[in-house]
Amino acid sequence: MHPPSVTHLRYAAHAVPDFRASVDFYKRTWGLRLVESDTGLAFLAAEGSDEPYVLRLRANDEKHLDMIGLGVADAATVDRLASEFIAADVRIDREPGALDTPGGGYGFRFFDPDGKLVELSADVRPGPSRALEPGEAIPQGLSHFVLNSPDVPATKAFYEERLGFELSDWLGDFMCFLRIGPLHHVLAISAAPHSSLNHVAFDMRGLEEYLRGTGKLIRAGVRPVWGPGRHGPGNNTFSYFVDPNGFVSEYTSELQVIDESRWVPEVWDTGAEKSDLWGTAGPFEEFLPYALNEPDKLIWTPSPV
Numbered sequence: 181m182h183p184p185s186v187t188h189l190r191y192a193a194h195a196v197p198d199f200r201a202s203v204d205f206y207k208r209t210w211g212l213r214l215v216e217s218d219t220g221l222a223f224l225a226a227e228g229s230d231e232p233y234v235l236r237l238r239a240n241d242e243k244h245l246d247m248i249g250l251g252v253a254d255a256a257t258v259d260r261l262a263s264e265f266i267a268a269d270v271r272i273d274r275e276p277g278a279l280d281t282p283g284g285g286y287g288f289r290f291f292d293p294d295g296k297l298v299e300l301s302a303d304v305r306p307g308p309s310r311a312l313e314p315g316e317a318i319p320q321g322l323s324h325f326v327l328n329s330p331d332v333p334a335t336k337a338f339y340e341e342r343l344g345f346e347l348s349d350w351l352g353d354f355m356c357f358l359r360i361g362p363l364h365h366v367l368a369i370s371a372a373p374h375s376s377l378n379h380v381a382f383d384m385r386g387l388e389e390y391l392r393g394t395g396k397l398i399r400a401g402v403r404p405v406w407g408p409g410r411h412g413p414g415n416n417t418f419s420y421f422v423d424p425n426g427f428v429s430e431y432t433s434e435l436q437v438i439d440e441s442r443w444v445p446e447v448w449d450t451g452a453e454k455s456d457l458w459g460t461a462g463p464f465e466e467f468l469p470y471a472l473n474e475p476d477k478l479i480w481t482p483s484p485v
Contacts, residue, residue, distance in 0.1 A: 184344035184360040185257055189322045190249035190301065191233055192380045193483065194427055195240035201424035202237050209400050210382075210429065211318030211393070215307065216282050221485060223282050226382070228320025230306035232283030235380075238485060243425050244478040245377040246485075247289070247297040248325055250343075254302045255286045261300060262288045265342065273297060273482045281485075283307060293338050294329045294375035295479030312385045317392035319382035323416070323432050324365055326379050328372035328473060332356060335369050348438065349413045352450040357413055364414040364436040374475035379420060379428035383435070387417065390433035394419040397431075405470050407431075409461030412454035413446075420467060428470050 196202045203222045206212045212224035212235060220239030225232065238246055252258060255276075262276050273289040279301060287301030312320050329335040336356050339345040345358040348365050357365035370378050384390040394408050397419075405428070407419035416435040420428050448454050455464060 184346070185252055185261055186250045186300070186343050186345070186360050187253055188251045188360075189325065189366055190231055190251050190299075190304070191236055191322070192248055192325065192377075193236035193238065193246035194425070195238045195242065195244040195246045195478070195483075196425040196427075197239075197241060197243060198424055199237060199239035205424050206235060206237070209397060209402060210423075211396075225307055226319045226321045227310060227316075228312045228318075228385070229322070230309040231321070232281075232304060232307040234319075234322050234382075236281075236485075238483070242477055243427070243474070244476055244481070245296060246483045247299055249299045249301060251304070252300050252302050258287055258300055258302050261343075262290075265290055268342070270342070271480075279304070289482075291480060293331065293335050294327070295476075296327060296375065297481075297483055312389070314385070315388060315392060316385060317389050317396045318384075319393075319431070320385050321383050323381040323383035323430075323435060324367060325377075325381070326355075326368040326370055326471075328374065328376045328378045328471075329369050330372060330374060332369050332371050339367065339369075346440075347445045348443065349445050350447045351413055351455070352447070354450075359438075359440075362437050362440055364416075364438055370471070372472050374472075375479050376473035376476045377427065378471050378473065379430050381418075381430040381432045384431055384433040386433055390417050390419070390431055393431045397421055404462075406464060406467035407461045408458075409456040410458050412457055413448050415457075418461070420470070422470055426470075426473070428473070 223233035271291045276288040283304040285304035348357040354371035
């Protein structure tokens with residue numbers, strides 16, 4: 181297995197039928213900062229992250245996970261991985277080159293085994309960021325992605341063997357948690373009958389800010405579809421909300437930091453006592469349809485931007 185090639189998460193990109201509603205939700209309600217917006221395209225940043233943007237929204241007739249963006253150390257890593265992927269017959273969408281999105285940089289795009297588009301990039305110019313104040317109920321950055329897959333073992337193997345992700349834990353036999361460093365997970369892959377996005381998680385400063393953020397959305401009339409609660413795997417807090425176009429976004433905090441030299445992956449029981457340690461989140465069955473999402477009709481489709 182390669183050492184992790186991916187250094188961190190950069191962004192999620194959504195294609196959405198109701199573009200204005202999504203921009204308004206993530207700016208005014210969710211707490212992101214609008215960096216740049218053009219006709220039918222918007223980039224939003226998190227105040228506590230120096231990534232130029234953590235969410236990209238694009239107007240489109242069909243709801244679709246446009247892409248996920250992952251960071252690597254340098255341009256040489258971009259070129260190495262692109263060469264390895266081409267040799268392994270991984271489907272490449274864009275070969276290595278300069279990026280023309282906020283922050284610029286150098287990267288390439290490929291499709292994972294489930295047809296989801298992924299961009300790997302380096303040399304992206306940092307954006308402005310600041311340390312969040314105690315009590316600020318806005319995201320400080322991305323925490324993790326969860327992807328739905330009809331073949332979890334194959335997709336897990338791809339991210340491990342091609343990008344150096346490592347297994348932290350399983351939830352039953354249907355969800356695996358993958359890491360690229362001491363944080364318990366930055367990516368999870370969950371079994372589903374189709375390929376789709378499960379959710380994108382945004383990290384809050386701490387428990388107090390997570391609870392305040394959850395309350396802020398409830399007061400704005402957006403109730404969580406599951407949460408507030410605390411998971412067993414990763415030991416992180418969770419409140420899941422559905423945005424105006426049906427994507428699930430999560431507020432989370434206190435994701436477990438592990439000792440990688442001693443860590444042994446565990447298979448967690450799927451019972452409610454382990455998925456919701458506090459017993460406060462409500463029925464998981466009500467959340468499941470939102471997490472499964474609709475089948476993404478545009479898998480294997482390049483993004484025009």
